[in-house]
Structures are given as structure tokens and as C-alpha cells.
Amino acid sequence: MPAEKTIESTRSPAAPDPDASGLPTELDAPRPPRLLVGGVGYRLLRDLSFGPLLADRLAKDKWPDGVEIEDLSYGPIGVMHNLDSRPPYDRIVFVGAVKRGRPPGDVLRYSWRRQLPDEEEIQARVAEAVTGVISLDNLLIIATYFEKLPQDVVVIEVEPADEDWGEEFSREVEEAVPRVIEEIRLSIAGWLPS
Amino acid sequence: MCFRNLPIEFDAQGGVTLRGGGADPFGYKTKAIDRDEVKRRLAKDDYVKAVDYDPVTRVAGALGFHSVVDLENRKVLEASSIATLFRGYEVILKGRDPRDAIFISSRACGVCGGVHATCSALAIEMAFGICPPPLAIVIRNLALSMEFIWDNSMHLFMLAGPDYSEAMIKKTEPTLWDKATRTETRWGSIHGYSKMSDLFHDMNPLVGKLYLDGLELSRMAREGYVTLMSKYPHPETIVPGGVSHTVTIQSFNVYLNRLMKTFDFAKRAIAIWNDIADFFYDANEKYKECGTRPVNMADLGIWDDPKAYDATYKNCDAWGEQRWATPGVILDGKLVTTKLQQINLGLEEFIEHSYYEQWTGQPHKTDPLGAPLSPYHPWNKETKPKPGGTNWREKYSWSTAPRWDRVAVEAGTYARPWITVLAGKLPHRKFLDLTPDSMKILIPKYLAPEVEVEWKIPPVFNAFERNRARAYSIAYQCVVAYDNWLIGMDILKTGDYRTSTPFTVPKDNRMGVGFWGAGRGWLSHHLELDKGAIVNYQIVTPSTFNAGPKDPWGNPGPYEEAVMATPILEEFESKEKFKGIDILRAIRSFDPCMPCTTHIYAGDQHITCEVNTCACGEDD
Numbered sequence: 042m043p044a045e046k047t048i049e050s051t052r053s054p055a056a057p058d059p060d061a062s063g064l065p066t067e068l069d070a071p072r073p074p075r076l077l078v079g080g081v082g083y084r085l086l087r088d089l090s091f092g093p094l095l096a097d098r099l100a101k102d103k104w105p106d107g108v109e110i111e112d113l114s115y116g117p118i119g120v121m122h123n124l125d126s127r128p129p130y131d132r133i134v135f136v137g138a139v140k141r142g143r144p145p146g147d148v149l150r151y152s153w154r155r156q157l158p159d160e161e162e163i164q165a166r167v168a169e170a171v172t173g174v175i176s177l178d179n180l181l182i183i184a185t186y187f188e189k190l191p192q193d194v195v196v197i198e199v200e201p202a203d204e205d206w207g208e209e210f211s212r213e214v215e216e217a218v219p220r221v222i223e224e225i226r227l228s229i230a231g232w233l234p235s
Numbered sequence: 236m237c238f239r240n241l242p243i244e245f246d247a248q249g250g251v252t253l254r255g256g257g258a259d260p261f262g263y264k265t266k267a268i269d270r271d272e273v274k275r276r277l278a279k280d281d282y283v284k285a286v287d288y289d290p291v292t293r294v295a296g297a298l299g300f301h302s303v304v305d306l307e308n309r310k311v312l313e314a315s316s317i318a319t320l321f322r323g324y325e326v327i328l329k330g331r332d333p334r335d336a337i338f339i340s341s342r343a344c345g346v347c348g349g350v351h352a353t354c355s356a357l358a359i360e361m362a363f364g365i366c367p368p369p370l371a372i373v374i375r376n377l378a379l380s381m382e383f384i385w386d387n388s389m390h391l392f393m394l395a396g397p398d399y400s401e402a403m404i405k406k407t408e409p410t411l412w413d414k415a416t417r418t419e420t421r422w423g424s425i426h427g428y429s430k431m432s433d434l435f436h437d438m439n440p441l442v443g444k445l446y447l448d449g450l451e452l453s454r455m456a457r458e459g460y461v462t463l464m465s466k467y468p469h470p471e472t473i474v475p476g477g478v479s480h481t482v483t484i485q486s487f488n489v490y491l492n493r494l495m496k497t498f499d500f501a502k503r504a505i506a507i508w509n510d511i512a513d514f515f516y517d518a519n520e521k522y523k524e525c526g527t528r529p530v531n532m533a534d535l536g537i538w539d540d541p542k543a544y545d546a547t548y549k550n551c552d553a554w555g556e557q558r559w560a561t562p563g564v565i566l567d568g569k570l571v572t573t574k575l576q577q578i579n580l581g582l583e584e585f586i587e588h589s590y591y592e593q594w595t596g597q598p599h600k601t602d603p604l605g606a607p608l609s610p611y612h613p614w615n616k617e618t619k620p621k622p623g624g625t626n627w628r629e630k631y632s633w634s635t636a637p638r639w640d641r642v643a644v645e646a647g648t649y650a651r652p653w654i655t656v657l658a659g660k661l662p663h664r665k666f667l668d669l670t671p672d673s674m675k676i677l678i679p680k681y682l683a684p685e686v687e688v689e690w691k692i693p694p695v696f697n698a699f700e701r702n703r704a705r706a707y708s709i710a711y712q713c714v715v716a717y718d719n720w721l722i723g724m725d726i727l728k729t730g731d732y733r734t735s736t737p738f739t740v741p742k743d744n745r746m747g748v749g750f751w752g753a754g755r756g757w758l759s760h761h762l763e764l765d766k767g768a769i770v771n772y773q774i775v776t777p778s779t780f781n782a783g784p785k786d787p788w789g790n791p792g793p794y795e796e797a798v799m800a801t802p803i804l805e806e807f808e809s810k811e812k813f814k815g816i817d818i819l820r821a822i823r824s825f826d827p828c829m830p831c832t833t834h835i836y837a838g839d840q841h842i843t844c845e846v847n848t849c850a851c852g853e854d855d
Contacts, residue, residue, distance in 0.1 A: 084469065115467065115468065118450065118453055122454040167393065168294075171389050172389075175468075
């Protein structure tokens with residue numbers, strides 16, 4: 042396995058093939074663009090629940106056609122299976138809290154560059170995932186390895202401050218919410234067809 | 236005589252007395268662990284090597300393992316099992332509303348969230364004095380069967396499976412691989428592989444077909460589970476007295492669609508693990524000693540009969556024996572009890588080699604029926620964490636050392652058919668039947684035809700038999716689910732759609748216990764309530780039993796005992812190239828599941844959190 046895996050999307054809308062009759066079919070129609078905003082993390086862990094709790098908040102707002110908001114607090118393997126069973130997304134925006142030692146409330150937005158660790162490490166991530174660890178990094182690695190992600194994946198992370206039991210964010214993370222929502226809206230605006 | 240070591244006696248009429256009496260009838264003297272010889276050998280013999288695994292990979296959560304191996308004589312000289320993280324749930328739950336326990340304790344494990352939540356609900360409904368309606372009991376059985384099917388399949392093909400893959404065997408036993416290329420399978424007509432090498436090839440991690448099939452099975456099992464419980468892992472629909480949402484005939488049919496797909500998987504899994512065990516035995520009889528230990532095991536039974544379960548402690552012996560898996564304890568291969576009360580009384584936890592302080596006091600001298608209760612029983616236990624350094628003679632694990640009648644028993648999905656066969660009490664025989672030494676399982680047709688498989692109590696007990704029995708357990712779980720599905724449909728046809736029982740939180744002092752099981756075996760939640768809040772909450776998981784350290788008498792825990800008995804059969808050119816595959820196969824055969832959480836609690840401080848290496852690149 043090369044360090045950087047080249048993914049050839051099997052989901053990209055291909056040029057429509059006429060059926061045997063030569064007449065247009067439903068499959069020939071352009072597929073409406075689809076974008077998923079997914080909140081990743083555990084519930085009930087305050088800042089570490091940022092992804093699913095933000096998804097709850099976002100779901101109450103109005104979004105452009107083709108944009109779906111989803112709570113992804115059910116583990117990388119389940120997410121991967123669900124992605125596999127749906128019509129393809131053109132872009133996915135994953136949102137979650139990840140502890141990396143930055144100042145609490147820091148927001149980081151980046152494009153997922155599909156860099157994969159070696160196979161032993163991927164296997165370890167799968168083992169973590171199947172045994173219940175819900176992690177944004179694991180989701181990116183596993184879903185990329187098994188080729189379930191579109192080419193265009195944006196990640197928005199927030200640095201957590203408080204990981205105790207509960208549903209409320211810390212002050213720092215609560216203050217970061219507007220910026221994260223703005224980053225999500227920018228991610229969508231940059232993607233929407235003009 | 237139920238107990239050999241505890242001072243508790245039951246008479247023929249079920250009356251119970253405390254034998255001996257005195258000021259401290261449950262008192263004991265500790266025995267120090269003697270490491271002098273091991274230390275001497277380590278210093279003197281070049282071929283004696285300390286081999287530490289930290290973490291042991293492909294297990295759930297954080298497990299370390301220390302061993303000292305004599306590579307010349309191919310023996311393990313010392314083994315110490317280390318739970319490297321503290322599960323703070325017992326501390327976290329203290330003082331909370333009991334209803335929180337279902338959702339918080341669910342997080343004790345990422346695989347078994349549903350079973351922890353259910354076990355908690357069982358404990359709470361016993362304390363509250365409420366009983367779920369029949370349909371709710373059936374829904375629990377159905378959903379958790381899916382959880383067990385997923386759990387056992389995942390272990391066989393994604394966690395333990397790679398130990399038996401081409402990639403591993405070529406590295407650790409090249410002559411065995413050579414033999415595999417020349418060996419025909421015996422069960423090829425069912426699993427489709429004619430050569431053992433082809434089977435091992437498809438066990439390869441990430442890319443092997445069997446590994447990927449295991450991953451795909453998780454989709455069906457999860458879909459089946461969420462059809463009835465809405466979310467997995469960590470369902471939010473389990474409540475005291477049932478489940479918090481309704482089901483319909485349609486949701487039952489969606490569930491059945493997913494369940495049927497597991498039937499054929501079970502048939503193949505059994506054939507595959509029969510071939511793997513037989514191949515290794517044929518190659519070298521010494522493999523029969525890999526992970527062997529005395530047949531000492533315990534299980535609380537699972538799958539309640541909706542006509543029998545009343546959630547009371549008073550009647551637990553009766554409703555326990557009506558379960559599809561009979562509760563019981565086996566010591567030295569012999570069944571000693573199937574009574575849940577006795578199984579409960581025999582349980583103690585010791586902390587001589589664990590990072591805890593000894594609690595004092597004994598708030599409960601007896602159980603709710605007046606039977607003597609050890610001061611080391613979970614209802615009397617207090618969780619007092621005390622982090623410290625590692626010392627193989629003293630403290631080295633965050634796991635306690637649970638014992639039953641002061642014997643190291645193991646927990647596992649394989650304990651269920653074993654106990655159920657020896658007990659011979661199974662009341663539900665539509666798809667299951669018993670002989671004196673076997674369980675027959677009638678797996679319905681799906682794409683493959685209906686087939687009756689027979690799991691026999693093995694003449695040897697080891698890593699291979701744990702895995703083989705785990706494969707049969709998938710079939711066991713499938714047919715119990717199907718049996719319950721039919722019962723559930725009959726209930727739905729009567730128009731009884733009730734799935735929960737109303738309750739109020741009692742304000743007086745109450746006791747409760749959830750007698751249940753995870754896919755990996757025994758699971759108990761003991762609780763005490765007062766003034767509407769949790770006074771004490773104690774969780775004993777299968778891996779607490781299995782991964783536990785030595786007890787006060789210096790006797791090893793199950794992993795330790797199994798590794799000590801494991802011969803080193805691996806082929807290696809030099810001690811530096813020794814990988815320890817035999818030890819790892821022995822450990823993984825228990826399906827280790829350590830606490831699966833990023834939260835660590837140490838005394839009054841939160842300490843660390845696992846952070847995965849980021850593979851991202853910053854931009855924008």
C-alpha cells in the first residue's frame with residue numbers, strides 16, 4: 042500500500058448511456074449535486090460531543106437543496122456502510138472535536154488529502170473502529186482506504202476544553218460555534234453551483 | 236455442596252447458613268508472589284527473555300501483557316496481564332439519578348453498549364420493582380442477539396482471524412504454511428475452500444475475503460439492531476421496564492430480513508473454524524496446549540423468557556433457568572450450580588494486585604433473601620482507585636481479580652453452550668436440542684439449505700476450542716433470535732404492542748442486580764439506591780474475569796494461566812525475531828475487551844486522553 046493512496050471514485054456520475062431503445066431514461070438526467078455535513082463524535086461528552094451536538098443545531102436551520110445534515114455518532118464502520126448504500130455525495134464536510142493540544146476553542150478547516158498510514162496502522166484503526174472507538178481520524182482513514190469517500194472532503198475541527206459528562210459545551214467551544222457554522226456555510230457556498 | 240471455599244452452605248431445601256461463623260468468616264491470608272527464580276533466570280540465561288506487549292493489538296481497549304519466555308525450552312516462565320486504563324464508571328455513577336446509569340454505563344464499552352445498557356436496565360427494574368411487558372423482553376433478546384452475532388463474528392474474522400492468516404503463518408510458522416499448501420480442507424463443501432492455504436489467504440487482514448465478509452456482516456447486524464433500537468452503538472431507547480419506542484410487524488420483518496442473512500454466515504463460520512482447529516491439531520498435537528487451562532467458567536445466562544422473567548431477585552433462580560442460555564458455573568469441568576442466587580453469592584473481587592485501595596466495612600451482611608454475603612462481593616465493594624507504579628509482585632493492573640468461590644473462572648460466549656449442555660435444563664427446543672455432551676443447532680435455510688450442526692464439549696480446552704465454540708455460538712445466537720422473532724410475531728398478533736412499563740423512582744433504600752451477558756460472556760451490574768440516587772454501582776465484565784491479575788493467594792488470572800500453559804511453537808531464527816504468536820493466540824482467544832473510552836479518572840484528577848496521530852494537512 043503506497044503512503045498516499047490514489048482513489049478512483051466509483052461513484053462519480055458517468056456520462057449517461059442510452060438504454061437499448063436509445064430513448065432517454067431517468068438515469069440519463071443530471072444527478073442533483075449532494076453534500077453531506079456530518080457531525081462526528083460521542084454523545085454526552087460535552088466538547089467531545091461537538092460534532093453530533095452541532096449536527097442537532099444545524100438540522101434546525103434551513104439549508105440549500107442537496108445539503109444533508111447528519112449526526113454521525115455511530116462509528117466509522119457504520120458511517121462507511123451507510124455511505125456505501127446511498128447515492129454518492131459530491132462533497133462531505135466532517136465536523137468534530139479532536140484533541141491535539143491546541144488552544145481550547147481553536148477551529149481548523151482543511152481539505153482531506155487522503156494520506157494514509159501503512160497497512161498495519163490502518164488495520165489497527167479498523168480494530169479500534171470495530172471495537173467501538175468513534176474517532177474523526179479513524180473515519181477519514183478507514184473510509185478512504187475502503188474507497189467510500191468522494192474526492193472532495195472538508196474537515197472542520199475544534200479543539201475541546203472540557204470532556205466531562207454532559208451536553209453543554211465549555212465557554213471556549215461555545216464561543217467557537219459561530220465560526221464553525223460560518224466555515225460550514227463557506228464550505229457549502231464554495232461548492233454550490235453558481 | 237455448591238461452595239468448596241466460601242463459608243456458605245445450602246441445604247437440600249434451599250436453606251442457607253454461614254458456616255463456621257467467627258469474627259471474620261470470609262477472612263483470608265495472602266500469599267506473596269515469588270519471582271526470585273524468574274529473576275535469576277533472566278539474569279543468567281541468554282535464552283530467557285522478557286517479552287512485553289503494550290498494547291496487545293487487535294483487542295478492544297487497552298491491554299498490556301508481560302511475559303518471561305524460555306526460548307530454548309520453549310516455555311513461558313511468567314505471565315502478567317495488565318489492564319492499563321481505569322474504567323471510572325463506578326465512580327462517575329455514584330450519586331446520580333439511577334436512570335442515568337443506562338446511558339452512562341453503556342459507554343463502558345464501544346462494542347457492547349447495548350448489553351451494558353440492558354444490564355443496567357435489568358438492575359434498575361429489579362430495584363424499582365417493575366417488569367417489562369413480554370414484547371419488550373423479546374425485543375431485547377432480538378436486538379442483543381444481533382449484537383452478539385456481530386461481536387463474535389468480528390472477533391473471529393477481524394481480531395483473532397489475522398492470527399490464522401497467510402500473512403501471519405508465513406511469518407511465524409513457514410513450515411506450517413508449506414503444509415497448508417498441500418492440505419485439503421474437510422469442510423470445503425460448506426465454506427468453499429479446497430486448500431487450507433486458500434482459506435488462510437482469505438483470512439488476511441484488510442484485503443482477505445473472509446475479513447471483508449466479517450466487516451460486511453457488521454452492516455447486517457447493525458441494521459437489524461437499529462431497526463428495533465434506533466441507534467448503535469450506545470442506544471438511547473433502553474429504559475427501565477422495557478424500551479422507549481414502538482415496533483411494528485413491518486420493523487419485525489425488516490429485522491428478519493437482516494437476521495436471515497446471518498444464517499449462512501454462521502454455517503460458513505463453523506466450517507472454517509472446524510477446519511482451522513483440525514489443521515493445527517493435525518500439524519502438531521502440541522497446539523492443543525495453546526491457551527489451555529482448567530475448565531473453570533461462569534456465565535449468568537442470557538435471553539429471558541417473556542413468560543418467566545419477573546425482574547425480582549426472589550425468583551431469579553426460576554427465571555434464570557428459563558433462559559435460552561442457562562446460567563451456571565463449571566469448576567474442573569463439572570457443573571456446580573445453575574442458580575442465579577448462588578452464582579451471585581459466589582462472586583468476589585480482590586485488589587491485592589490492582590491499583591485500588593482496599594475498602595473497609597461491609598454494609599450488607601446478607602443478600603436481599605438473607606443469604607450470607609462476602610465483604611468482597613460487589614454489593615459491598617467500594618471503588619477506591621489508587622494509581623501507582625508497576626510491580627509484578629505487587630500491583631500491576633487496573634482490573635480487579637474477580638473470583639467465584641475463590642477460583643479463577645473465565646467468561647466467554649463458549650461458556651453458554653457448555654453450561655447449557657451440562658445443565659440439560661433448556662426449555663426452548665424449537666431450534667436447539669441437547670445430548671449429554673453436545674448441543675444441536677438447527678440453522679434455517681437462507682440461500683444455503685437448512686442444516687443441523689452439533690457443538691460437542693471438546694476433550695481439550697484451549698485457544699482453538701474457544702474460537703471453534705465462538706463460531707458455533709453465532710449459530711446459537713441466530714436461532715435464539717429466530718425463535719424470539721416467532722414469539723414476538725405471536726405477541727404482535729394479539730395486539731399487545733406494549734414495550735414499556737410506567738415507573739416512579741423510589742426514594743427508599745433498594746438493591747438491584749443485572750444478571751446478563753455480553754457477546755464475550757458474563758456481565759453483571761450491581762447497584763444500591765437511596766433517596767432516589769445511586770449509592771453504589773459495580774460492574775463486572777467478562778474481561779474483568781479474564782484479564783484480571785493474580786489473586787490474594789498468588790493464583791493467576793485466566794489470561795495469565797492460559798499463557799503459562801502455552802508451548803512456544805513459533806519458528807524463529809533468533810530471539811530478536813521472536814514474535815510471540817502462540818502467546819498472542821492464547822490471549823486473543825478470550826476475545827479481550829478492555830475499557831473502551833478516552834476518559835480516564837485517577838483519584839481526583841482527570842489525566843490523559845488517547846490522541847490519534849493526525850494524517851491531515853492544514854490548509855485554507
